[in-house]
Amino acid sequence: MxxxxxxxxxxxxxxxxxxxxxxxxxxxxxxxxxxxxxxxxxxxxxxxxxxxxxxxxxxxxxxxxxxxxxxxxxxxxxxxxxxxxxxxxxxxxxxxxxxxxxxxxxxxxxxxxxxxxxxxxxxxxxxxxxxxxxxxxxxxxxxxxxxxxxxxxxxxxxxxxxxxxxxxxxxxECNRNRRNSHNNYHSLCKLIAALFDRYSRLQVVRVDLSYTAIDSPYIDYETARYHREQLCETFHKHELFHQLVGFSWKLEWQPKKGFHYHFLFFFDGHQTQQDVIQAQRIGELWAQSITGGQGLYYNCNLDAENKYRYNAMGSVDYHDIKKQRGLYELALYLTKIDDYAAMLVKGRTFQTSPKPNVSEGPRIGRPRQFATSWSVGEVNFP
Structure with a gap:
């Protein structure tokens, strides 16, 4: 839903x-x-x-x-x-x-x-x-x-x-969550940098996955984790994810929303289009198939250019400085400190996919006219 x-x-x-x-x-x-x-x-x-x-x-x-x-x-x-x-x-x-x-x-x-x-x-x-x-x-x-x-x-x-x-x-101990947030931000930036080294264009899709107001009180961490694992298993077999080249997710908890996930997907930008529809289909997969009707989703790509100061949704080329800045901002937001989840969950609350190995194949896309501006070393960590 x-x-x-x-x-x-x-x-x-x-x-x-x-x-x-x-x-x-x-x-x-x-x-x-x-x-x-x-x-x-x-x-x-x-x-x-x-x-x-x-x-x-x-x-x-x-x-x-x-x-x-x-x-x-x-x-x-x-x-x-x-x-x-x-x-x-x-x-x-x-x-x-x-x-x-x-x-x-x-x-x-x-x-x-x-x-x-x-x-x-x-x-x-x-x-x-x-x-x-x-x-x-x-x-x-x-x-x-x-x-x-x-x-x-x-x-x-x-x-x-x-x-x-x-x-x-x-x-x-109080700074533990800040250190974890710093490390998560660094990991996500490294993933994005590695993806741009391998692909000259990425299709960025963000979907926030949660539960209905009726169901959220009943969703404990184990249930939320099971649903997330079920979704991740579909990455290997569902046609929606055939061009998926990377992803990250973060688990959060709020008093009214309960447990919910922020998912960020990276697709091969030369093979994937219509990011809004892609996000919608992923959300519907979560709401209907994965959670059996208990789930809600929010399509962050819908009208993204008017919602975000630094829009990073949709197609992002390696030389698009403005959208890359949006990706930095988005990475910072998705890895912000979450003291609540840290107290309510003993397991993992953040993860990125493995970085692609550039040596495994040729760089995807047209030859580069100049080096990418994306550099993890230039990031100002929180």
Whole structure:
């Protein structure tokens, strides 16, 4: 199914509107008015992201708990006290409950990769008796002396967590996704350069492949990977890909769209025409045959000259400086940092096809009048 309402960049509201349900599923209504159940793993994926956002905000604020404000009598005149409602304490309790459930008490977290913030939070608070009691049961009552010790312990753990965020190893781990993005960009640029060394004209087709709003909550990483592998298998046998000379794909995740792929195809430009139709046929193959009607696609080649500042879609000759610049921009976009997918997927989220071996055959196309301007060494990496 063609997604005419497609918008590739989520809004801030979409990123923050993440639900944190922790049940076995939630009843809702689909577009046809039919009652359906949203599976719990859909909410767990959103919890992983929401926790990371909360941890980043908490780390930036650097707040501590105030015992005088927190410690309140359980009843008027009573010597038994409890810790009163407090935004920071509530955040700590929620984070503890979700992260411990995910990564300590169950096997749910085996499918996810905790962020450096979450890893250090579990190190600092994983053994906290108060948060376990408050998170999984109810806030306990205690003596005033015990309450003072509890607040002191929580602040000590908070201080240790804040301090861990300043360590070099934390910074190194946080930059892992940036390094991966840099390497992916370099790989894609190398592939494009090698293709232009082999072919004087490429037909560039980009199709974004996703799932319907009804189906996307049910699509986990394993399902998305299976569908992608099925599509890649058709490269060797479907007539659509007879002139395919290279490709790349990137897996992403968004709160509303769920898992989806950005696919970039390179065809022999002297043998392939009608890029818009080619993209449409690939999208229909995904939507109908590969996913069995669960899929959506967006044809990026359609009206590309009016949609993109640097258009790289369609036919690109080795001497076309303007379109090559578009390819650089597109490569940069397709390999941008994606922290969400990095947390939700332990497997591969980006891949390019092998570079063609120029020595395997003659360069395709007319003799070159000058050297190609494409040079990986001239790329300014992000």
């Amino acid at each position: 063609y997604d005419a309402s497609y918008h590739d960049t989520p809004t801030d509201e979409e990123m923050l509107a993440l639900m944190s349900s922790m049940n076995d599923g939630e009843w809702t209504t689909n577009a046809l008015g039919q009652a359906i159940v949203i599976p719990s793993d859909h909410y767990w994926r959103q919890d992983v992201i929401k926790c990371d956002q909360q941890l980043k905000r908490m780390g930036a604020m650097g707040g501590m708990l105030n015992s005088q404000r927190l410690i309140q009598p359980d009843a008027f005149g009573s010597d038994i006290v409890m810790l009163a409602s407090d935004p920071l304490l509530e955040t700590l309790t929620t984070l503890y409950t979700v992260l411990v459930t995910l990564f300590h008490d169950t096997e749910i977290g085996q499918y996810y990769r905790p962020s450096p913030y979450a890893t250090r939070f579990l190190w600092a608070f994983g053994s906290c008796a108060y948060l376990r009691e408050a998170g999984f049961h109810q806030p306990p009552t205690m003596s005033r002396d015990m309450a003072e010790q509890t607040v002191m312990e929580l602040n000590q753990r908070l201080g240790a967590w804040y301090q861990s965020l300043k360590q070099p190893d934390f910074t190194y």
